[in-house]
Amino acid sequence: MARGGGNRSRLLLVILLVTALFFITLDLRGVSLTKGSRSVTQTILSPVQRTVSTIFSPVGRFFGDVKNFGKTNAELTQALAANKLLKSKLAANSDSKGQLAQLKAVLDLAGRGNYKVAAARVIARGSASSFSQTITIDAGSSSGIRSNMTVISQNGLVGVVKSTTSSTAIVMLMSDPSFKVGVRIARSQSVGVLSGLGSTEYSLVLLDPSGTIKTGDILLTNGSEGNRPFVPGVPVGVVVGADNSAASLTQTATVNSYANLNDLGVVSVVLSAPTTAPSRPLLPTPNPTVTVYVTPTPSPVLSPTPSASPTKKK
Amino acid sequence: MSPVRIIYTLGFFFILFVVQESAVSLVHFPISGFSLYLALAISLIAFEDHNGAIVTGFLAGIVLDLSPTSNAPFGQWALILTSVAFLFAVNRDSIADVTSSPITFVIVVAGGVTLALIAYLCFGALLGEENGSLGHDATVLGGNLLWTVIFTPMFLPALRKAHEYSLTARER
Numbered sequence: 163m164a165r166g167g168g169n170r171s172r173l174l175l176v177i178l179l180v181t182a183l184f185f186i187t188l189d190l191r192g193v194s195l196t197k198g199s200r201s202v203t204q205t206i207l208s209p210v211q212r213t214v215s216t217i218f219s220p221v222g223r224f225f226g227d228v229k230n231f232g233k234t235n236a237e238l239t240q241a242l243a244a245n246k247l248l249k250s251k252l253a254a255n256s257d258s259k260g261q262l263a264q265l266k267a268v269l270d271l272a273g274r275g276n277y278k279v280a281a282a283r284v285i286a287r288g289s290a291s292s293f294s295q296t297i298t299i300d301a302g303s304s305s306g307i308r309s310n311m312t313v314i315s316q317n318g319l320v321g322v323v324k325s326t327t328s329s330t331a332i333v334m335l336m337s338d339p340s341f342k343v344g345v346r347i348a349r350s351q352s353v354g355v356l357s358g359l360g361s362t363e364y365s366l367v368l369l370d371p372s373g374t375i376k377t378g379d380i381l382l383t384n385g386s387e388g389n390r391p392f393v394p395g396v397p398v399g400v401v402v403g404a405d406n407s408a409a410s411l412t413q414t415a416t417v418n419s420y421a422n423l424n425d426l427g428v429v430s431v432v433l434s435a436p437t438t439a440p441s442r443p444l445l446p447t448p449n450p451t452v453t454v455y456v457t458p459t460p461s462p463v464l465s466p467t468p469s470a471s472p473t474k475k476k
Numbered sequence: 477m478s479p480v481r482i483i484y485t486l487g488f489f490f491i492l493f494v495v496q497e498s499a500v501s502l503v504h505f506p507i508s509g510f511s512l513y514l515a516l517a518i519s520l521i522a523f524e525d526h527n528g529a530i531v532t533g534f535l536a537g538i539v540l541d542l543s544p545t546s547n548a549p550f551g552q553w554a555l556i557l558t559s560v561a562f563l564f565a566v567n568r569d570s571i572a573d574v575t576s577s578p579i580t581f582v583i584v585v586a587g588g589v590t591l592a593l594i595a596y597l598c599f600g601a602l603l604g605e606e607n608g609s610l611g612h613d614a615t616v617l618g619g620n621l622l623w624t625v626i627f628t629p630m631f632l633p634a635l636r637k638a639h640e641y642s643l644t645a646r647e648r
């Protein structure tokens with residue numbers, strides 16, 4: 163590289179780096195220009211995302227089913243074409259059925275909590291270019307959705323609304339590393355903070371150092387002032403591993419969420435909630451747990467009630 | 477880099493950004509995700525000369541900063557991709573012409589994507605951003621590396637032709 167060219171390159175580099183740092187400084191100082199540019203991008207992107215999502219949803223499933231291309235027989239080709247059409251319709255139908263089932267379930271959960279909700283379809287997932295975990299939904303401020311509103315699915319908490327346009331909203335998933343929510347343990351009513359770790363597991367830190375966490379404890383949202391960002395009583399997850407060592411200052415635990423964040427088709431945004439927490443917890447059956455019911459056979463030796471002591475027949 | 481090519485490059489990156497945000501991000505890849513945007517941006521940087529690479533990196537970063545799903549401050553990707561582009565520009569002569577061998581090119585692009593993501597993580601940590609557990613970050617990095625290695629050879633010929641077509645007579 164010639165000396166003159168090298169100097170020009172370095173000057174160009176310095177100018178561009180300073181420009182980037184200037185933008186970063188403006189953004190961190192809360193200048194609306196940079197925030198506004200992202201809002202405009204979301205407005206431009208949302209119709210494209212909605213269209214692509216509508217097309218891609220059935221087609222994505224269809225790809226896995228289409229086989230045996232390249233057959234030469236005309237009759238077979240015709241049959242395959244008809245089959246393809248039917249499969250495409252079937253995929254579209256099953257997609258609609260799946261979304262309907264999710265919508266029914268999420269409305270059922272919202273109804274039990276007396277929440278006023280706005281249902282929305284997931285039209286995009288967060289970019290792979292960043293480490294944040296988000297989804298985009300096809301309902302926005304025109305449906306009454308504002309930032310910092312609770313988002314739920316049929317099984318429980320999904321996340322919180324991060325930003326909105328008139329027709330879409332971006333939801334920060336509870337698995338996002340920067341996500342934090344106040345929770346209470348249903349058994350003991352101890353309060354703690356649940357944090358996302360970027361994976362399917364979550365970290366719970368109990369605020370009360372003398373409290374205890376047990377495996378299987380159920381966590382519910384504690385609620386926020388004015389029900390934003392979180393309404394109270396929404397199922398969050400279940401404790402799968404507790405660290406109750408005496409040496410630690412705080413009690414911590416690993417938690418699995420009730421909501422399967424990889425399988426979100428329809429979600430609901432809680433627009434308003436009752437001023438008091440639901441009288442009984444809204445506890446769904448956790449997805450991964452298989453419950454086996456065993457009916458004990460009457461035994462002549464042991465009583466089925468735990469309080470009764472075993473008696474010997476004489 | 478001529479003003480006309482800057483406009484072309486900006487348009488290309490914006491279309492690519494829309495494709496990434498609306499289509500590629502909908503695909504559930506088995507191991508983490510794939511950033512088509514980063515792979516193509518690094519490829520384009522590798523095709524460019526010194527000044528062209530730096531400007532291309534900056535433009536790619538600015539467009540990526542527009543992502544409404546990003547938690548990072550506006551300008552972070554511009555800073556990262558400009559720096560990565562500069563590294564490419566100063567080292568391309570020492571590692572020979574990376575565009576002449578497809579295998580070398582794929583390795584360099586995959587390495588560039590991984591380097592950009594690591595730099596993004598480190599700079600984000602300096603700014604106090606939450607980036608998740610080490611295991612999660614390693615999965616994202618590993619997944620992007622794997623998918624970049626797999627997908628880059630598929631778009632490489634088309635990208636090379638598109639880049640040659642966009643060059644002015646003087647730049648050729």
